[in-house]
Amino acid sequence: MMPTENRTVQFKIYRYDPDRDAKPYMQDISVELDVTDRKLLDAMVRLKVKDDSLSFRRSCREGVCGSDAMNINGKNGLACLTDMSTFPVGKPIVLRPLPGLPVIRDLVVDMTQFFKQYHSIKPYLVNNDPLPEKERLQSPEDREELNGLYECILCACCTTACPSFWWNPDKFVGPAGLLAAYRFIADTRDQATTERLDNLEDPYRLFRCHSIMNCVDVCPKNLNPTKAIGKIKEMMLQRAI
Amino acid sequence: MKRIVVGAHYGLKDWIAQRVTAVVMAVFTIVMIAAIAGGATSSAEAWRGFMSHGAIRIATFLFAISLFYHAWIGIRDIWMDYVKPAGLRLALHVLTALALIAYTGWTLQILWRL
Ligand code: SF4
Ligand code: SF4
Numbered sequence: 001m002m003p004t005e006n007r008t009v010q011f012k013i014y015r016y017d018p019d020r021d022a023k024p025y026m027q028d029i030s031v032e033l034d035v036t037d038r039k040l041l042d043a044m045v046r047l048k049v050k051d052d053s054l055s056f057r058r059s060c061r062e063g064v065c066g067s068d069a070m071n072i073n074g075k076n077g078l079a080c081l082t083d084m085s086t087f088p089v090g091k092p093i094v095l096r097p098l099p100g101l102p103v104i105r106d107l108v109v110d111m112t113q114f115f116k117q118y119h120s121i122k123p124y125l126v127n128n129d130p131l132p133e134k135e136r137l138q139s140p141e142d143r144e145e146l147n148g149l150y151e152c153i154l155c156a157c158c159t160t161a162c163p164s165f166w167w168n169p170d171k172f173v174g175p176a177g178l179l180a181a182y183r184f185i186a187d188t189r190d191q192a193t194t195e196r197l198d199n200l201e202d203p204y205r206l207f208r209c210h211s212i213m214n215c216v217d218v219c220p221k222n223l224n225p226t227k228a229i230g231k232i233k234e235m236m237l238q239r240a241i
Numbered sequence: 242m243k244r245i246v247v248g249a250h251y252g253l254k255d256w257i258a259q260r261v262t263a264v265v266m267a268v269f270t271i272v273m274i275a276a277i278a279g280g281a282t283s284s285a286e287a288w289r290g291f292m293s294h295g296a297i298r299i300a301t302f303l304f305a306i307s308l309f310y311h312a313w314i315g316i317r318d319i320w321m322d323y324v325k326p327a328g329l330r331l332a333l334h335v336l337t338a339l340a341l342i343a344y345t346g347w348t349l350q351i352l353w354r355l
């Protein structure tokens with residue numbers, strides 16, 4: 001329900017400044033919200049006015065840039081897409097950084113490992129044919145296959161919710177990387193399918209996924225990495241038998 | 242310098258085996274439930290007669306092998322996730338494999354003693 005008047009909301013926020021704090025702590029803080037503050041990010045911007053030492057990333061404020069991913073009441077999500085009205089009244093909203101990645105400060109995590117895995121699957125089209133005059137064409141049916149894959153904004157909500165990634169962040173590609181891998185495996189214009197499958201045929205890189213489906217549960221873009229991972233496995237099976 | 246080495250080029254076979262063994266176990270379980278419902282365990286003699294039937298013996302053995310292979314993949318996955326030192330992990334892999342092979346021999350012994 002939309003609130004009709006200003007209200008005060010309680011927060012419990014993970015705070016850690018490695019230069020000043022010996023260890024992380026949870027900060028209790030409340031903020032008065034305007035009726036126009038609809039999303040969690042709006043509230044956080046107000047929090048930042050109140051306590052400007054609070055650090056978090058954000059940019060587009062509309063679910064496009066993927067920078068404000070965080071752990072909200074125990075579940076990964078984007079602050080800018082989370083409605084304030086979805087929170088139970090009277091309970092503090094608990095904000096933590098994405099799990100499984102090193103914390104740089106407060107809600108800002110080091111995404112290096114995440115992007116390393118993403119780059120390891122060569123997230124670009126490989127096609128050695130001479131460049132066509134205009135563009136490489138695809139039939140509408142072939143293009144259809146890329147739906148639900150190309151929309152990923154690399155927010156890392158999924159990968160950092162995946163236990164397999166927590167245990168092996170250096171070796172398991174993770175749901176976001178595997179979704180991207182399938183995006184190029186499925187692309188009829190790409191010519192590196194065999195190499196891409198070779199690259200993933202490994203007990204860690206792909207087969208660490210045990211279909212726990214945490215990734216599907218949290219994706220703010222409603223994508224389904226588990227399904228894409230299943231399709232990669234299916235293709236490997238097809239070429240093996 | 243610490244390098245990350247991946248690219249063992251296996252995994253698919255185990256993934257398939259995990260699924261196939263699961264199906265074998267499921268089918269066997271259904272057969273067993275049906276047999277018990279049909280009175281195969283009504284007396285010790287009936288139970289012994291049923292289990293020593295040639296086809297049931299083979300089926301039980303297939304079930305046991307499936308179970309052990311399934312367990313091998315699952316337990317090895319656990320070691321791979323949680324045990325980082327290579328030496329310790331190898332030792333655990335070997336112990337697990339030896340135990341499962343021993344169980345297989347033991348199963349054979351029990352089944353063909355009936
Ligand atoms: S389905 Fe796979 S990738 Fe997704 S959370 Fe589970 S283990 Fe991770
Ligand atoms: S698949 Fe979804 S949760 Fe994962 S990085 Fe892409 S948009 Fe984020």
Ligand code: FES
Binds near residue numbers: 062
């Ligand atoms: S601020 Fe860009 S996705 Fe939330």
